[in-house]
Amino acid sequence: MADQTLPIGGILDITPERQERLTLLEWLHGWVVTVDHKRLGVLYVVYGLFFLLVGGAEVLAIRVQLAKPGNHFLSPETYNEFFTMHGTTMVFLVGMTIVFGFANYLVPLMIGARDMAFPRLNAFSFWLTAFGGLLLYYSFIGGFGLYGMGSAPDVMWWAYAPLTEKAFSPGHATDYWALSLIVMGFGTLGTAINVLATAFCMRCRGMTLLRMPLFVWLMVVVSGLTLITITPLTAAQVMLTIDRYLGGHFFDTQAGGSAVVWAHFFWIFGHPEVYVLVMPAFGIANEIIPVFSRKAIFGYPAMVAASVGIAFVSLGVWAHHMFTIGMTSVGNTFFVLSTMMVGIPTGIKIFNWLATIWGGKIQFRVPMMFCLAFLFQFLIAGLTGIMLSVAPWDWQLHNSYFVIAHFHYMLVGAIVFNIFAGIYYWFPKVTGKMLSETLGKWHFWLFFIGFHVTFDTMHFVGFMGMPRSIYTYEANRGWNTLNMIISIGAFIQGIAVLVFAWNMVRSLRNGKEAGNDPWDAWTLEWAVPSPPPEYNFATDPEVHSRRPLWDLKHPDDPDWKYE
Amino acid sequence: MSAIPVMPGPEPWELPSKGRVGMLSLIIGECGIFTIFVVAYVFYIGKSLNGPTPQQVLDIPIFNTICLLSSSVTIWLAERQIERGKMKAFAALWALTIGLGLEFILGTAMEWDKLIRGGLTVRTNLFGTTFYALVGLHATHVVVGLIGLSLILIFTLTGHVSERHTERIQVFALYWHFVDAVWVVVFTVVYIVGR
Numbered sequence: 001m002a003d004q005t006l007p008i009g010g011i012l013d014i015t016p017e018r019q020e021r022l023t024l025l026e027w028l029h030g031w032v033v034t035v036d037h038k039r040l041g042v043l044y045v046v047y048g049l050f051f052l053l054v055g056g057a058e059v060l061a062i063r064v065q066l067a068k069p070g071n072h073f074l075s076p077e078t079y080n081e082f083f084t085m086h087g088t089t090m091v092f093l094v095g096m097t098i099v100f101g102f103a104n105y106l107v108p109l110m111i112g113a114r115d116m117a118f119p120r121l122n123a124f125s126f127w128l129t130a131f132g133g134l135l136l137y138y139s140f141i142g143g144f145g146l147y148g149m150g151s152a153p154d155v156m157w158w159a160y161a162p163l164t165e166k167a168f169s170p171g172h173a174t175d176y177w178a179l180s181l182i183v184m185g186f187g188t189l190g191t192a193i194n195v196l197a198t199a200f201c202m203r204c205r206g207m208t209l210l211r212m213p214l215f216v217w218l219m220v221v222v223s224g225l226t227l228i229t230i231t232p233l234t235a236a237q238v239m240l241t242i243d244r245y246l247g248g249h250f251f252d253t254q255a256g257g258s259a260v261v262w263a264h265f266f267w268i269f270g271h272p273e274v275y276v277l278v279m280p281a282f283g284i285a286n287e288i289i290p291v292f293s294r295k296a297i298f299g300y301p302a303m304v305a306a307s308v309g310i311a312f313v314s315l316g317v318w319a320h321h322m323f324t325i326g327m328t329s330v331g332n333t334f335f336v337l338s339t340m341m342v343g344i345p346t347g348i349k350i351f352n353w354l355a356t357i358w359g360g361k362i363q364f365r366v367p368m369m370f371c372l373a374f375l376f377q378f379l380i381a382g383l384t385g386i387m388l389s390v391a392p393w394d395w396q397l398h399n400s401y402f403v404i405a406h407f408h409y410m411l412v413g414a415i416v417f418n419i420f421a422g423i424y425y426w427f428p429k430v431t432g433k434m435l436s437e438t439l440g441k442w443h444f445w446l447f448f449i450g451f452h453v454t455f456d457t458m459h460f461v462g463f464m465g466m467p468r469s470i471y472t473y474e475a476n477r478g479w480n481t482l483n484m485i486i487s488i489g490a491f492i493q494g495i496a497v498l499v500f501a502w503n504m505v506r507s508l509r510n511g512k513e514a515g516n517d518p519w520d521a522w523t524l525e526w527a528v529p530s531p532p533p534e535y536n537f538a539t540d541p542e543v544h545s546r547r548p549l550w551d552l553k554h555p556d557d558p559d560w561k562y563e
Numbered sequence: 564m565s566a567i568p569v570m571p572g573p574e575p576w577e578l579p580s581k582g583r584v585g586m587l588s589l590i591i592g593e594c595g596i597f598t599i600f601v602v603a604y605v606f607y608i609g610k611s612l613n614g615p616t617p618q619q620v621l622d623i624p625i626f627n628t629i630c631l632l633s634s635s636v637t638i639w640l641a642e643r644q645i646e647r648g649k650m651k652a653f654a655a656l657w658a659l660t661i662g663l664g665l666e667f668i669l670g671t672a673m674e675w676d677k678l679i680r681g682g683l684t685v686r687t688n689l690f691g692t693t694f695y696a697l698v699g700l701h702a703t704h705v706v707v708g709l710i711g712l713s714l715i716l717i718f719t720l721t722g723h724v725s726e727r728h729t730e731r732i733q734v735f736a737l738y739w740h741f742v743d744a745v746w747v748v749v750f751t752v753v754y755i756v757g758r
Contacts, residue, residue: 117581193588201581227588231595239603239696246685248692250603256612256689265599 035119036534037104040126042430044101045423047130048094052497054137055089058082060494067487069475076471080154081173083469085136087157088177090411091273092184093133098419099280100129100191103219105430107195109525109532110213112204112541117197125190132184139176153177156469158270159240161251161262166244175244178237185234192223192230199223204524205542211563213523213546214303218283221307222276225314229276233269236262260325267318275314278410279307281418282349285371288425289353291521292368293360296547296559299352306345306352313341323394332391339389346382350375365519366440370421373448377413381406384459399469402462405455412451420447420500427504428518432530433511439503443496450492457485522547582734590741593704597745600700601752604693608757611688617758620683627670628750631705634663635743638736648726654719660739661716664709671702694753701749704742711735 022030031039062082065073074082108116116122140152153173155164164174199212199220212220240262242248249255251262290297297303319327319335327335353375362368384406388394397403420443427435461482466473473479517526526549528536545551545559641656675695683691715735718724724732 118585189589189592193585193592196588197581197585200584201578203578205576223588224591227592228595231592232599235596235599238700239600242685242692242696248685248696249689250607250692250696256607256610257692258606261603261606265603268599 033123035115035123037108037116037119037122038430038532038534038536040122041101041103041105043126044097044104044129047133048096048098048101049501051089051093051097051133053501055086055094056494056497058086058089060490062086063487063490065472067484069473069477069480069483071472077154079471080156081152084153084156084177088136088153088181091157091277092181093136095277095411095415096184096188097129097133099222099277100188100195102280102284102419102422102426103195103223104191106426106525107198107216107219108202109528109536110216110523111199111202111207112524112537112543113198113202114536116194117202118194121190122194125187125194128187128190129184132180132187135176135183136180139173139180142172142176158263158266160266161240161257161259162253164240164244164262165252175241178240178244182234182237182241185230185237188226188230189234192226195219195223196227204537204540207543210301210304211543211546214286214297214300215280215283215523217304218279218286218307221311222279222283225272225276225279225311228315229269229272232265233273236265236269239265260322263322263325264319267321271318271321272311272314274407274410275310277415279310281374281415282307284418284422284425285353285374287521287523288367288371288421289356291519292363292365292371293357294363295356295360296550297352298355298358299348300546302348303352306348309345310342313338313345317342320389320394323391324398336389336391340386343382343386346378350379350382365424366435366437366444367421367425367519369441369444370417370424373444374414374417374421377409377417377451381409381413384409397462399467400462401458401466401468404468405458405462408455408458413455417447417451420444425519426525427507428514429525429530429532431508431511432514433507434514434518435507435511436503439499439506443500443503446496446499447493450489450494450496453489453492454486455489457482457489461486517549520553522549524548527552580730580734582730583737586734586737590737593741593745597700597748600693600697601748604697604752604757607689607693611690613688615681615683615687615690617690617694617753620678620681621754621758622674623754623758624670624674624750627667627674628746630663630670631667631743631746634660634667635740637663638739642729642733642736645724645726645729645732650719650725654716657712657716657719661709661712664705664712668702668705668709671698671705697749698753701742701745704745708739708742712739 031043034040034043059082061074062079065071065079104116104122108114136153151173153159153176155169155174155177159174159177163169164178199216203212239248239250243250243252243257249257251257251259253259286297286303317335317339319331320339323332323335384402388397388403388406424435424440427433461479464477464479464482466477466479466483473483514530516529518530519526524541524543525532527541541548543551545563547559551558551560637656637660641653641660644650644653644656683694685692685695712735715724715732
């Protein structure tokens, strides 16, 4: 019967045999040649966390430079390189890798499969992504090129033409940028294909599409969106490379090419990319909030529909990044309205999360705290987004610190907070050890305070007219104190991340044993030992509802009676 | 210890083929790349600052197009042969597909040779840039397809492919059908709309 088809710890002894001690070389070799989705998932996340430290160090240098007026902590050239590398690193090397790392690790476990659909493609995709990152950072030493000018790319992460053309950016720094994004684009494409094939074709018996955990649903939507958003970027980078190496004229304004076309191509990728990053964060919240509210998710079908809806709407909003470039009034109106429409499905999500928490027995554990902070911050980020969607308002505040505050509220306040929540939640599954709650709470409060000190204040300097990406400013603008406060907040966040890193290292060595199911959760990954054996499930599981472990733990009141 | 009183009866459990889903996903992604190149081509029609223009130098490659499109028919016939286990007929039709694809690539090479001799390169003007980029992107896909087709032919002739591999062959054929379908778009845009 059902309790035998689901391998829950204790019923079936599937603890792997104790492994012999490996030499360092054998251990390393094992990680390099692995095609196991769990190991690749861990590689992705570790790689992403490493670059989180790198990108964080870059931005701290930027904040020191901006802490007081007329500062010369960095040279202007280095400053440009640092904010370009900060943006590129955080989006492609931190956001994308951690998001797809979570997908790699969790999607097969959650749908009761033994691996991804194409394990070798999976490994190939990871190593492509890893190589792309190395290529980007190699530009610091290898980017000098023929003219001995520049080192790292310094064209901002959106790399507007014609600045990127050979005439204005000589040397090879921009080439490293373009090539590394092409390489990483193919890596991401491979993973997206893999996630889709896994979710559609590898589900265990009884796991119908509408019984998949919402995290898996969100990753399906994200992967589908990736297929049609990363590829325009790849195409645009190929065009840029043709311009730079073969003397083409795609974005060469002197030969009739158009710089506006680059802006369109970039933002056709760039805006949906934000949703590619934030929807996995929704997925994490969808798993954590119900478990720590001790209630099933409210409005499951509405959540699925809203996710698909966001993906569709997000494809038609890109030009709201370009109101100041100049469009027809019809174009402006279209993109104002389509951007405002994003608020409808995201609003549905927020209300569903609130309804899930409502009346629940809330447990304020670290993952839940990060998720609750996410809820409020995501709401505010959405509201400033609606403000910026109004074209006249955008004309006023475009390229100001208000915009920086808005999208960091989304990228840090929503995405990074939920990535932390996800790490606290699934770390016990991956390693078998709990992260320390005390250090976790220090991490949360420091990061929360630092976040608000920095990014709340940024809204105000934005209102006061401080433009983004400037090297320094004059003392009589009235921005001095606020900039100092922003920089202090940035350092508080830096300390919080160090506390987090220390927590990981310490808990790995002597954390509390986690057991199979430390949070009393309901999805399939908690049915296997922590860490899971290489084959995941000893026997193929079979599910009858959205919460298979609830059914097992409460045979008198199973979910499948009501769904 | 049957704790759960009533279980829903065993439902039939069938899932789509992962090869097909994977290949369809790849094709959707490829559509993204081609869309951007096609949009760039269409946007830059008539925006070149100097000649030559498409009207002056482009000839419509009718024979090439017929060859490539009929290769979609031959590969479809080959798929039907392997389904029935007729390996000799499969190999013959597969080889014919490769021949038609090769003809297409040779035709493109000769067209490019003529154009370059006539003074049209990537550097010449916007038409040159967008023409070589879009047609070259498609030709790259044809070359990748030909490499795959040839590998499968080699494996067939050495007896490593049998009826059991029908599905894999059909998944690969999806890619070839896609390359042919894209040519219809490229042909329309470059040789009809843009000329």
